[in-house]
Amino acid sequence: MxxxxxxxxxxxxxxxxxxxxxxxxxxxxxxxxxxxxxxxxxxxxxxxxxxxxxxxxxxxxxxxxxxxxxxxxxxxxxxxxxxxxxxxxxxxxxxxxxxxxxxxxxxxxxxxxxxxxxxxxxxxxxxxxxxxxxxxxxxxxxxxYNHPGFIEPMIERTQAAFAQIPAERQTSTPLLFSAHSIPMSMAGNCRYEAQLREAARLIAEGIGHPEHRLVFQSRSGPPTQPWLEPDVGDVVKELAAAGTKDIVLVPVGFISDHMEVLYDLDHEAHDLAGELGVNFVRAGTVGVHxxxxxxxxxxxxxxxxGAEKPALGTFGPSHDVCPVDCCKYEPRRPT
Missing domain, CATH: 3.40.50.1400 (Rossmann fold)
Structure with missing residues (x-):
């Protein structure tokens, strides 16, 4: 074929x-x-x-x-x-x-x-x-997003990140999963957020650290347009104010260490955490694992x-052929 x-x-x-x-x-x-x-x-x-x-x-x-x-x-x-x-x-x-x-x-x-x-x-x-x-x-x-070939390497990357935290502090270290924010009007007609939450759950359970949060980054729309939240920077500030010593962040929404990982996480979020006295450890992406x-x-x-379609969790494998209205989005144009 x-x-x-x-x-x-x-x-x-x-x-x-x-x-x-x-x-x-x-x-x-x-x-x-x-x-x-x-x-x-x-x-x-x-x-x-x-x-x-x-x-x-x-x-x-x-x-x-x-x-x-x-x-x-x-x-x-x-x-x-x-x-x-x-x-x-x-x-x-x-x-x-x-x-x-x-x-x-x-x-x-x-x-x-x-x-x-x-x-x-x-x-x-x-x-x-x-x-x-x-x-x-x-x-x-x-x-x-829920294929073993994605989840298993991300579990490995997340375990490697936690290994950089002193052993006695690992269980109390907040685990954050980050993805690119999108407008709420886009998120409302797709399974983006639900799939992110499922992938984060599978990875967190895979390392035995079920307490975790999903955060978002890299929004680019006007302030008047609602986008998915919370922003990673706001959560870093919140955790620092609560006395958090370490943060592990997993860029689950990205498959490689491109610009929005290197700048928005390794520079902006990392530097913000450092200014607030928090040790910030970023897990790797799957890359060429x-x-x-x-x-x-x-x-x-x-x-x-026609072989079996492996999928972890409760959602099952994604469809091969998208429905007509799948992920439909009609952004408002500037006037």
């Missing part, structure tokens, strides 16, 4: 001159003040104008290719981004030239939302229109062969 694999991701700038054009792509049509865009641009310029996400995707692609080769999967691997090169229209055009007719798409988001699923499907459809007749079909693989890479291969083989 399938003759290629497509990694679909967000994209990021790879030099100072890329930053503003990249952010303009990200924010096109969104009601985000220009001052906010320029502030985010400074975050990237602090890292030389280079987002780590593209290199992380290259490493993931290489790991996937090796995993496919070792297990007899002969699908060629492609990569296309929403916001920066390699852009999806260019990738689909290359796939067409290579004779690809139908590909399996893996989105670098574990959770269902407009931004993490439906918008990527819209991006693919728009790219297919650009490419025109003969553009390859792309069927997305299911969301993997071998179990996670194997999970991607398993998602491919289950679709191609």
């Amino acid at each position: 399938y003759d290629a694999f497509l990694l679909v991701s967000f994209g990021g700038p790879e030099g100072p001159d890329d930053v503003l054009p990249f952010l303009e792509n990200v924010l096109r049509g969104k009601n985000v003040p220009r001052e906010r865009m320029l502030a985010v641009a400074e975050h990237y310029q602090n890292f030389g104008g280079v987002s780590p996400i593209n290199q992380q995707n290259r490493e993931l692609l290489a790991a996937i290719e090796n995993e496919f080769r070792a297990n007899g999967i002969s699908l060629p691997v492609y990569w296309g981004n929403r916001n920066w090169h390699p852009l999806l229209p260019d990738t689909l055009a290359q796939m067409k030239r290579d004779g690809v007719q139908r590909a399996l798409g893996f989105f670098t988001s574990a959770f269902s939302s407009y931004s993490g699923c439906r918008q990527y499907r819209e991006n693919i459809a728009a790219a297919q229109q650009v490419v025109g007749e003969g553009a390859p079909e792309v069927d997305k693989l299911r969301m993997f 071998p179990r996670f890479v194997r999970m991607i291969r398993e998602l491919v083989t289950e679709r191609m062969s």
Whole structure:
């Protein structure tokens, strides 16, 4: 049924001159003040104008290719981004030239939302229109927030973070799970928050530390627009005021250590905690953990062969084909 694999991701700038054009792509049509865009641009310029996400995707692609080769999967691997090169229209055009007719798409988001699923499907459809007749079909693989191949590596990463806390303080250390905030109007028509809470519960129970909280970060909308809360910075302040000595934070909403992890957590949240006298330990993301890479291969083989669909917890496996109104979102445009 399938003759290629497509990694679909967000994209990021790879030099100072890329930053503003990249952010303009990200924010096109969104009601985000220009001052906010320029502030985010400074975050990237602090890292030389280079987002780590593209290199992380290259490493993931290489790991996937090796995993496919070792297990007899002969699908060629492609990569296309929403916001920066390699852009999806260019990738689909290359796939067409290579004779690809139908590909399996893996989105670098574990959770269902407009931004993490439906918008990527819209991006693919728009790219297919650009490419025109003969553009390859792309069927997305299911969301993997409760797949053992995601949860098990995150348990391992979280255990490694707790190992950095003195043993006598570990049981009293607050455990926070962080994800990108989204507008409440977007959250109301998807399972983003429920899936995040389920993944956090599974990880927390997996390390034997069931007391935990879900926090949010990186909001970019106007102050008048309600977004998912609480903000990670507010919770850090609250815990510090209560006398907390240590915090372990798990960036469960991200699969790699890209800019919103490095800046918003490792810089802003970490520095805030330090100013308040709190030891802040951030767990790693799954990255190219071998179990996670194997999970991607398993998602491919289950679709191609009808194999069992493993899922932890109470929700069961996510759907393969999204309903028509799945994660629908119609943002209010600026007037």
